[in-house]
């Protein structure tokens with residue numbers, strides 16, 4: 001059953017991009033019946049085509065799939081030429097993608113089905129439409145089929161990423177309970193142990209690893225959560241969100257006694273960003289900068305200013321300390337890559353994902369005076 005809302009706004013955007021407007025419909029109008037008359041034949045030919053392919057034959061030979069598919073595909077072909085992309089047709093089309101995912105049908109075969117449908121339609125154009133109209137009609141039909149492929153792909157991506165997400169969330173949920181139980185028991189055992197004994201140190205190590213797993217679960221939930229809904233950008237004050245992130249980092253025992261005075265000149269003190277995403281990005285960046293700063297004289301600074309791209313504001317957060325050796329962004333941003341013994345390897349991938357969701361960019365480079373500079377470029381609020 002599909003509980004995923006149908007993304008009409010996105011589907012209508014595809015329709016607009018493909019210029020499947022009233023004019024295109026008018027061009028096709030006199031010839032629609034020729035296509036509709038071939039609906040049954042389309043269903044039959046579609047099934048013959050996929051029966052000849054070993055990998056799809058076994059799907060069609062299951063239960064009543066074959067006669068049903070012949071009927072279903074005939075109906076789809078008829079609806080394609082009679083329904084003018086109504087909301088009802090969009091729902092029907094999108095849900096066919098859901099059905100295919102539920103059947104574990106390889107999306108490549110669905111795309112092959114559209115290629116076959118295109119050849120079938122071109123044959124009708126060649127055989128039935130007057131030569132001077134053929135090019136125009138074929139062009140509209142191609143765009144209609146391109147649109148169907150986009151809808152099927154949209155539905156496939158939405159449904160498969162929902163399955164992946166549910167799987168990851170399920171694992172995170174299952175792992176969380178044992179982590180809590182292990183943590184509680186080890187803490188109890190440690191209390192009864194002599195702090196000078198090797199067992200005490202061993203418990204300490206287990207607790208640290210347990211905490212890392214706990215953080216990992218939190219980060220995984222944050223990472224997968226970012227795929228659930230589109231970002232909802234709002235005007236956000238950088239000072240407010242940096243302050244929130246700073247307080248959070250202080251609570252974690254970092255940046256204690258480090259002078260903190262972000263420089264946010266007027267005109268570069270606000271960004272258009274989803275508030276939750278901004279909060280998460282600044283927390284992770286600040287935490288990373290604080291953890292990696294020189295332990296003797298830690299320094300973390302933040303300053304905003306213009307970006308290379310005039311549509312973005314650049315917020316640079318830098319630290320001092322050891323300059324990271326290789327700054328290969330692909331490596332740094334790949335999930336679970338971490339140079340810190342207790343790192344989850346998800347902090348910067350989350351920041352990068354959140355930046356991209358908000359049409360921004362994350363970059364990282366060595367700080368000439370030692371340490372690193374993390375640049376977060378985010379959209380500028382429109383000037384009135």
Ligand code: HEM
Pocket residue numbers: 050056059060065068069072073076092093095096099100103105109110111113114117
């Ligand atoms: C042009 C490509 C395709 C289109 C437009 C299409 C369209 C549809 C539609 C509209 C449904 C009905 C959804 C519903 O009412 O729930 C459906 C179901 C189904 N499709 Fe596809 N399909 C395509 C490709 C394929 C391919 C390549 C196969 C496998 C060979 C396939 C196998 C099935 C099966 C088994 C069902 C379930 C039939 C039933 O039990 O009602 N489809 N498809």
